[in-house]
Amino acid sequence: MTVKDVVEALNLKVYSGTPGLNKEVTGGYTSDLLSDVMGNAPAGAIWITLQTHVNVMAVATLKDISAVILVKGLEPEANTVAQSNNEEIPILGTNLQAFEISGMLYNLIHSK
């Protein structure tokens, strides 16, 4: 499954990093502590968070995250968008909260 498949299935907004939409998605990780994500997120995961800071992209790059989903309608900061475009890691958005979107992503990944 690609990031693009997830965007279409879960009706996500695409903020940035569109060249990365063809990346393969192999799992998910939900956390708002970047120190935790640095230690524990698996490569290839879609990372679900409410953090919009530019450090999100540094951590996503470090951990080979396939895409970031911002919850609750939160929008990325300008420098976060710039970094997402540089690294070609898409930032996606939903109005749902983390519990709901995590459940939907889990079902999507495990139904295939």
Added chain:
Amino acid sequence: MIVKADLHIHSVLSPCADLEMSPVNIVMRAAEMGLKLIALTDHNSTLHGPLMRTLAEQHGIYCLYGAEVNTREEIHCLCLVDTEEQRLALQEFIEHNITRIPNKPDVFGYQVVVNEHDEIVQEVDYLLHAALAKSIDEVAEFVHGIGGVFIPAHVDRPKYSVTSQLGFVPPSLEYDALEISKNSLVEQFRKSNPIKLNTQFIRNSDSHFIHQVGSTYTEYDLENLSFKCFKEALLGQGHSSVLPVV
């Protein structure tokens, strides 16, 4: 002059601080510990500042106004200012941006302002632990805009710190110093955090109990006991400096 300073002290106004942390008791203890420069940094509030300053002056101690602001990312940051005008600006900024959650004193603790006789004169009804709707960069920008000093607190700690919340110190963050806790060494922190070479580190007690006041401190060589010289010491300007923090 060499000045012993503890710039991270909570009073009884902070819900998590001990009830003995009245301005009177804090100043007495600060004097006993030989502190010459202190800052009262309650969670998201400056309301005890004026009383603390008045009491501190009686002991020849200079008290800076300030607060430990909780940013949107839930990062604790020391915001220090000097004048009453700056204090009011900081207080207004906090009150305007804090998420209003009613305090439950039996769960979180009491949030009271007291007078010089330790009598309660005001109770804050919204939770001072809550986060502001402003990012760490926005808080830094505001504090610098009013001429204050911005210091991310206990940067090495696994909670409410810039490293726990954002993974590492953002290279673009504008700070005047970093506060490191007594359990960590600057050299070790630098190894795992690529930060600016000229970064000034300081240590404070983060006191919540009276015996902690002044138990951890930093020494400054100040031209005179003023906010201006303190700021110059942090920034490596003028004739003031911070004694080595390892």
